[in-house]
Amino acid sequence: MSSSKQPVEFANVVLRNNDSVFVTGGITDDKGRFNMNNLRRGAYKLQISCLGYETRTLELKDFTKNIDLGRIEIDSTSIALNEVVVTGANVINKVDRKVVLPSASQLKSSTNGFDLLQRLNLNRIDIDLLRNAVSGAGGGEVQLRINGVKASVEEIKSIRPEDIVRIEHYEEPGARYQNAEAVIDYIVRRRNSGGYVSADLRNSFQFPFGDNNFNAKLNHNKSEFGVFYSGSYRGIDEMYRNNSEEFHMADGRVLNRIEEGSPDWWKMNWQYMHLNYSYQEPDKWFFNATVRNQINDVPRENHTSKLYWLHRSNEAMNMIEKSSSETHIPSVDLYFQSNLKNQQFLMFNLVGTYIDTDKKRYYSEMTGNETLTELLSDIDGNKYSVIGEGIYEKGFKSGSLSAGIKHTQSYTDNTYTGSTNAESTMKQAETYLYAEFKGKVKRFNYSLGIGGTRSWMSAQGNGYQDYTLRPTISLKYNLTDKSSIKYTANLYSSSPSLSDLENVEQIVDSMQIRRGNSQLKPYMVYAHSLNYEMSKGIFNGGVYVGHRYSDNPIMESTTLENGKFVRSMENQKSWQRLNTEVSISVKPFKDLLTMKFSGGMAHFDSRGLNYHHTYTNWYYNGTINATYKDWSLYGNIKKGRNNFYGETMSRNENFHSIGMNYRHKSLTLGMMTLNPFTKTWKGGDDNYSALAPSKERIYIGNLSRMMVFSVSYNFNFGRKFSSVEKRLNNEDKDSGVLDAGK
Structure with a gap:
């Protein structure tokens, strides 16, 4: 708190060892409180900083047990803007990741975790506001996680900025994360009493465009109950497509076809909801159960165009393409974590998912009242999958060891009707094992990992079985206290997508x-x-x-x-x-x-x-x-x-x-x-x-010169935080359907 006995909100709190190596950190809450857990015995330096206040450092010598530091006062400085309570964002470079401590200005200007990600502007990460998506610079997967748990964009939206302790950005993920291009892990607080209700609404009044989230959590003793709903919608009536195509025929002719589009509709609705229950025995074990349901509905994606061959431009055809799709993804997620003696952890995750996909498409080319081409496509897709994973972690004085196994088993059954009819069934399995050690020697940090994958697929008499080793290495050297150089290398196998493996044709x-x-x-x-x-x-x-x-x-x-x-x-x-x-x-x-x-x-x-x-x-x-x-x-x-x-x-x-x-x-x-x-x-x-x-x-x-208005409100009651963090989770969103659209 300040010397005037007022709580200092959003102050940066950083704990380092005597070698000035970052151990953990966080941000104070609205009452100026913070806590740090699962610390080893030893000596530490605790630094508290906030713009408008003097930085204060406390020596924690011979730390062996829980300590209540009581009230810590920091004095105001004499700078001109001393009434502004904001802090600087710290970025700590570790061997395998960057630890980002968001500043108070970034937290105050954000209303949820996805919003904060836009403010942070992390290197080589692209944010798509239209589709609510996050991707890497190379077009690969960016794994979003919460306390190590693999999460969706919707779940990231359920995070309130004030609950975020730090964000860990893995630019070149190690063996544990398999083929991800990048990993962004939100480390958040857990309450053990009280709760909150919040709403985050963003809408445009120019045309249908909105992202609205509702979130509530209740903590009682060792239990936590949570519910979250996210609804997004788009209604675009000014979308059109222009296309220029060349077709080189077997007889040497080259046909040029031009498509000139007219404005038409594109409607999307995304709905996501989860119910969550967790129970913890502090410092012993933690259990979490989550039931999710996601609905991705695109009722209209229409293209109306004039279509003509360049050598017969006066004989234009009317082209109509109407597409719709609806996907339901219910899932059940069970997680268990056991905290063992001597800095050891065991974590288990089991996820069952069902993906129900329904896609329809109508395509026609007409001249006057004469139909030249007419195509119909109706796809009914069903996929069932189970993902199980277990991880063991052990901390040492000189580093940490992590080892794990993950198995995925899926069955896909798709039916194609319309202009072409086909049935497709597919079985697929993948098992992945890995071990990784991270350590440090003075200014030199290193991470060494080895993984192995068995991939298997069977589809109507065809398939494959493949075994692959995946070594990883990351080497980092701190040239000075403020500069470093890092080299990362890895080798891995990439499997074909289920939709590409489908032995079917779509016109x-x-x-x-x-x-x-x-x-x-x-x-x-x-x-x-x-x-x-x-x-x-x-x-x-x-x-x-x-x-x-x-x-x-x-x-x-x-x-x-x-x-x-x-x-x-x-x-x-x-x-x-x-x-x-x-x-x-x-x-x-x-x-x-x-x-x-x-x-x-x-x-x-x-x-x-x-x-x-x-x-x-x-x-x-x-x-x-x-x-x-x-x-x-x-x-x-x-x-x-x-x-x-x-x-x-x-x-x-x-x-x-x-x-x-x-x-x-x-x-x-x-x-x-x-x-x-x-x-x-x-x-x-x-x-x-x-x-x-x-x-x-x-x-x-519609997507130019558009205004979006937002309202966000949080109601808190009985706040008190704990430290248990769920560290892993899995999900399946690959429907395995071959699309027929252009």
């Missing part, structure tokens, strides 16, 4: 067919990176160089059969990406103003059995965050990171936004404008097939 239009391939095999990926980081005064910066090589990757293939162009997936020769990126951030006025800029280059080399493409993309991303008292202002501008894989270059849209929040106690009001300086949002793909190249552009007028 796309009058010229094209999409076909599954049950002969696909897993392939090897070799990845390594070098990262340099430094800080000096108000500046922080870094340089990243990464290279990824895939041997016999699963990439697209186009063939000509009986006058139709068949698009499918095959194991091709190779694919590689070289990525360099530079980032710099500056805080000229402490946390009152933070500016960050990053920019880079990605070079792609894609080699198929009968094609070879190269592509280079330059991109950048800039953010600004300003805070004064209860007001916050933020802005973002980015040039999208395009991706090239197989024969397709996928365009990541350019984007910019400006927003403002006002917070008064538990109420936060805000407004944001998306793409205020452009008329139309634009995305699309370029395909470079020698037989059937194409350029597709999607335009959405």
Whole structure:
């Protein structure tokens, strides 16, 4: 608390050992309270800092038992803005991850965990506000976790900023995380009494666009009860598609087809709900049970266009494409953690999931009243899966050891009716074992891991069985107290997706067919990176160089059969990406103003059995965050990171936004404008097939110059925190359905 006996909210609290190595940290709550648990015996330094106050350091000598530090006073400084209670964000670089302690300005300007992630602007992480998605710069999976638990975006939205102790960012994940491109782990507090009710509402009044969350938790003695609901909707009536296609026929003719779209509807509704119960015996064991249900509904995705051949442009056809889809994903999640003696932990997780998918598509090409092409597709998909995982961890004076096993078993049954009829059943299993040791010798940090995977698939007489070793290594050297260099390398196997393995055909239009391939095999990926980081005064910066090589990757293939162009997936020769990126951030006025800029280059080399493409993309991303008292202002501008894989270059849209929040106690009001300086949002793909190249552009007028208003409110009662953290969880969202759309 302050010298005037007032609680200091959002003060940074950092615990280090006598060698100044970070041990743990957190943020004080609205009453200035904090706690730290599961500490080893020894001597520590406790540092408390907050802008507008003198930094205070306490010596904790011969720590052997629980200590109540009582009231700790920090004196106000004489700076001009001493009434502003905000703190600087600390980033602690560890051998395998970055530990990010969000600043008070970032916490105050955020209303949930997903909102905070946008404010942090982590390196090589892309946030898609339209689809509520998070992806890596390379287009790979970003695992979101809560206290080590694999979580969805909706669950991240259920986190209140004031409950976040820190965020751990794994830029090059180790053996435990298998094929993830990055891992973002939210470490949050757990209560053991009281609770809260909160609502976070964001809506636009220009057209149907909203993200609304409701959250409640109740703690009583050793039990916690929780319920969370998230509902998002989009209703876009200004979407249209332009397409330019070439078809190289067997007789040498080249046909050029043009699609000119008219504005039409795209509607989406996402609903997510979970019920949660947990029970803990402090410092002994912890049990958690969660029941989830997710509904992804796209009732309308329509394209109405004029379609014509370039050599007969006066003979235009009317093209109509109407698609809809609905997916239900109920699941049950059981978790148990046992805290053993001598810094040992055992963790077990069992998840059962059912995925029910229903997709419909109607496509027609007409001239006047004459129907030239008419296609119908109705897909009924059912997938059942069980995921079980167990992990053992042991801490040592010189490091830590982790070992685990994970097994996934699934069964898929899909029925295709309409213009083509097919039945498809598939069984798939994967077992993964790993062991990893992390340690430190003076300025040198290291992490060594070894993993092994058995992948198996059987589908209507076809299948594969594959065994792969996965070694990982991470080496980091602290050049000075404020600069470091890190090298990471890993080798792993990537399995084909269930949808690509489907031995079925779907007719796309009058010229094209999409076909599954049950002969696909897993392939090897070799990845390594070098990262340099430094800080000096108000500046922080870094340089990243990464290279990824895939041997016999699963990439697209186009063939000509009986006058139709068949698009499918095959194991091709190779694919590689070289990525360099530079980032710099500056805080000229402490946390009152933070500016960050990053920019880079990605070079792609894609080699198929009968094609070879190269592509280079330059991109950048800039953010600004300003805070004064209860007001916050933020802005973002980015040039999208395009991706090239197989024969397709996928365009990541350019984007910019400006927003403002006002917070008064538990109420936060805000407004944001998306793409205020452009008329139309634009995305699309370029395909470079020698037989059937194409350029597709999607335009959405609603997503420019759009205003979004937000209201967030938290009601707390009887707050008291505990330290038990659930450390792992699994989920299945791969429906295994082959889509028929363009």
